[in-house]
Amino acid sequence: MRYRAVLFDLDGTLVDSIPDIAQAVNHMLEEMGHPTLSPQKISTFLGKGMDHLIWLALNELTDAPAPAPEDYQKGRELFAKHYDLQLQQPSSTLFDGVKEGLDAFQAAGCQLAIVTNKPIEFVPALIQHVGIDHYFTCLVGGNTCEEKKPHPMPFLYACEKLGVTPAEALVIGDSSNDSIAAREAGIDVLIVPYGYNEGESVQNLDCDGIVSNISEAAQWAAQPKGH
Numbered sequence: 001m002r003y004r005a006v007l008f009d010l011d012g013t014l015v016d017s018i019p020d021i022a023q024a025v026n027h028m029l030e031e032m033g034h035p036t037l038s039p040q041k042i043s044t045f046l047g048k049g050m051d052h053l054i055w056l057a058l059n060e061l062t063d064a065p066a067p068a069p070e071d072y073q074k075g076r077e078l079f080a081k082h083y084d085l086q087l088q089q090p091s092s093t094l095f096d097g098v099k100e101g102l103d104a105f106q107a108a109g110c111q112l113a114i115v116t117n118k119p120i121e122f123v124p125a126l127i128q129h130v131g132i133d134h135y136f137t138c139l140v141g142g143n144t145c146e147e148k149k150p151h152p153m154p155f156l157y158a159c160e161k162l163g164v165t166p167a168e169a170l171v172i173g174d175s176s177n178d179s180i181a182a183r184e185a186g187i188d189v190l191i192v193p194y195g196y197n198e199g200e201s202v203q204n205l206d207c208d209g210i211v212s213n214i215s216e217a218a219q220w221a222a223q224p225k226g227h
């Protein structure tokens with residue numbers, strides 16, 4: 001294995017988290033007297049953290065250039081309340097190949113971390129529900145560091161926590177937020193094509209490869225560079 005640590009994005013890479021996020025967004029919208037949005041539409045708002053998601057969802061429903069500050073604040077409180085409730089009985093699921101891939105990386109002696117833009121308080125319940133919490137020795141959320149992806153800080157913070165250099169780490173993600181942050185941090189990056197890249201194709205992202213799932217990522221990482 002070419003790497004000592006693997007830093008995983010969460011939403012859209014390990015977990016199909018849209019079912020619970022869409023429910024929470026739509027409960028928020030309903031309580032604020034707005035019509036609901038399709039899960040497909042909501043999935044295009046994901047990637048830059050909870051505040052951005054709420055901003056885009058509220059913005060979608062009005063002609064105003066931005067939600068009023070009090071509506072935005074109310075939206076943030078309601079989303080957090082409903083997402084927390086949702087995570088008590090979640091519907092989110094693991095993508096195919098995740099467990100096999102995590103097992104392969106772990107068997108090869110890699111340390112595993114999650115680096116997500118999701119606020120850290122929601123992460124433990126979600127990864128416990130899908131049965132992958134025991135794999136990770138480091139969890140970094142969107143509010144753990146001063147900056148979020150696409151800033152490199154969260155990935156560099158995870159490397160420091162795990163005691164590895166950026167050259168010894170690999171990032172696996174689903175969006176430009178992951179590829180840009182990884183490149184800026186000097187960390188190799190693989191992209192999966194089944195996640196949420198803010199509604200855009202992943203084909204043009206600056207990365208070291210596009211792999212069909214995490215299991216294939218582990219095979220890729222086991223080969224010498226240049227294969």
Ligand SMILES: O=C(O)COP(=O)(O)O
Pocket residue numbers: 009010011012045046047048049050053115116117118119142
């Ligand atoms: O919270 C988001 O917007 C996306 O989370 P992610 O970084 O795990 O994809």
Ligand SMILES: [Mg+2]
Pocket residue numbers: 009010011012013047173174175195196
């Ligand atoms: Mg993601």
